[in-house]
Amino acid sequence: MNTMPPKRMVKLAFKNLGQYKLRAGLTMLGIVFGVCSVVAMLSVGEGANREIQEKIQRMGSQNILIKSVKVPKDESTSGGRQSMLASYGLTYEDARQFSQFVPNLVASTPMKILRYDVQYKARKLQTDVVATVPWFLRVQHYRMVRGRFLAGSDMEFGSPVCVIGSRLARILFAGCDPIGRTLNIDRDAYTVVGIVGDIAQGELPVEGELWLGGENQNVYIPLRTYLNKRGDLFAQWSQGGGVFEKIELHEVILSIDKQENVERAVDAVRRILRKNHKQEDYSIVVPLELIRQARETRRLFNVVLGSIAAISLIVGGIGIMNIMLATVSERTREIGIRRALGATRRDIVLQFLMETLILSLSGGTVGLAIGAVIPLMITATTNVKTVLTFPSFAVAFGVSVTVSVIFGIYPARRAALMDPIEALRHE
């Protein structure tokens, strides 16, 4: 049994579609919109997803973050009596026990995070002051822009030095080099020894290249220096008057050697904190868990997107089926003629399927092109991050072609199963 060579079938299909240019164009539009909405949606979804992933990654997947949390006053440790002193949060004792009992611990990074006015000459800015240890930089994956970070000797001697975020450097020291200059934190003088940027994401930019990640406006000082100068009491002035807070540590980051060991370490941390604290004046953040959650959310997101995409593509597919049915019924006589002249049922099926395939392939291609442009426009106009990925292209294109072919089979079969005698009589 002979059949048409594929090349001629394609030619024939184009010729046939050429008869109904407007109709073919409109049918294609269904697929165009289907595919382009899928591509655009996936790219927005992927963009949002990457942003979350990056934020979480910044915290470090091998880290455990333990933060002090203020509890409502009437439950505070200072008893039922109204007190000016609020004492809560992580203690040095907690930190000591972490170092001693948490398994697979590589580093424990204690931090005090306080809000102070930071001043250089006439410029003043309220910002977070982080009193911490030298290995903070490594644990947080921050990157030095200039100078050095806090050193072991700074801790030992309680030196009045500080490292400032690159954004703060721009704001306070606009125009001049901050290194070696002295700024005031509240009333205390600190000498700037370095400028730190933001997280090093993926590949580090080459030295001297424009660094855009540096939206960091914190000040980092040696923990020892701060304790020497201020101790653990912190006064906060609000409209009603002053409140004294006593917090030994605001945050501790525990770095674990491997991701697999994070879970065990978290259990140990929970046990220690439960034993040491009467109330939950702390919170434990496990980036690894957040990553897992984010993956789960992403999966859900993909299912939702997938459903919407499927619906829009099915609508396109139904459009194709509709048009092909109309075309088949209009071309009944042609089908009869072809059958009388020797076309097998298979030839007829292939002829109509080929037309459907050409419609969906060209619609799919145009859809991909538009779908690739839309995310660029979204990013340019709304600051929403979008990411175009090859799989989203492949999925959109593949699904649209598959759907079209599936919806094209019914009209094509209907054409093929016609009785040639009836078809020839058709007017």
Next chain:
Amino acid sequence: MTVPIVELRNAVKEYASGALRVTALRGIDLRIDPGEYAVVMGASGSGKSTLLNLLGCLDHLSAGDYLLGGENISRFSDDQLSDIRSRRIGFIFQSYNLIPQLNVLENIEVPLFYQGVSEKAAAERAVVLAERMGLADRLRHKPMELSGGQQQRVAIARSLVCDPILMLADEPTGNLDSRTGHEILELIDELHAEGKTIVMVTHDDAIAHRAQRVVRFLDGEIVSNDWNGAEKP
């Protein structure tokens, strides 16, 4: 003894039309030899169209046998019949039945298309036939741009393109004025003279006179089978 082109043995065709069973052919025997030119006549509903469809392998017999060129094709599958149609049968229709979006050459090539003949060979053959039909200057025209007579010439060229052993014509002049119709009939005479075996359905007695043989149908049966002065083989 020569092998007949067409041999029907006790051919029966029944249709189920709703609850009704209609018998279109009531067990006919018919033999057409190579080179014969037979005209089939009869009132509408007499079974002549059914006969033509059966001879053209567009339909199956309900009972009996159909031998085409000595080959019993009564039990052939749909695909096999398609193949027979494309290789051995040439159709000429009353309403030409050209495909509107194809030009003259492409229309002539259609049967070759389904035989998998190469594009070049098909085009060469189509050009020869088109020229023979006097359509040399119309090769790229669409059917809509041609007169009725020209369209029928295209159809005849198409029916000849795969050198069929049997040509079937269904009222080929029915839609034409008498002068054009006459030209078409002369063309068919010419083909007959070349040795083609032709079966033509018509109402027109004048046309019937041109043929060697007239087969008359009434109510699904052959009522007369005359050789117009010619010797019965």
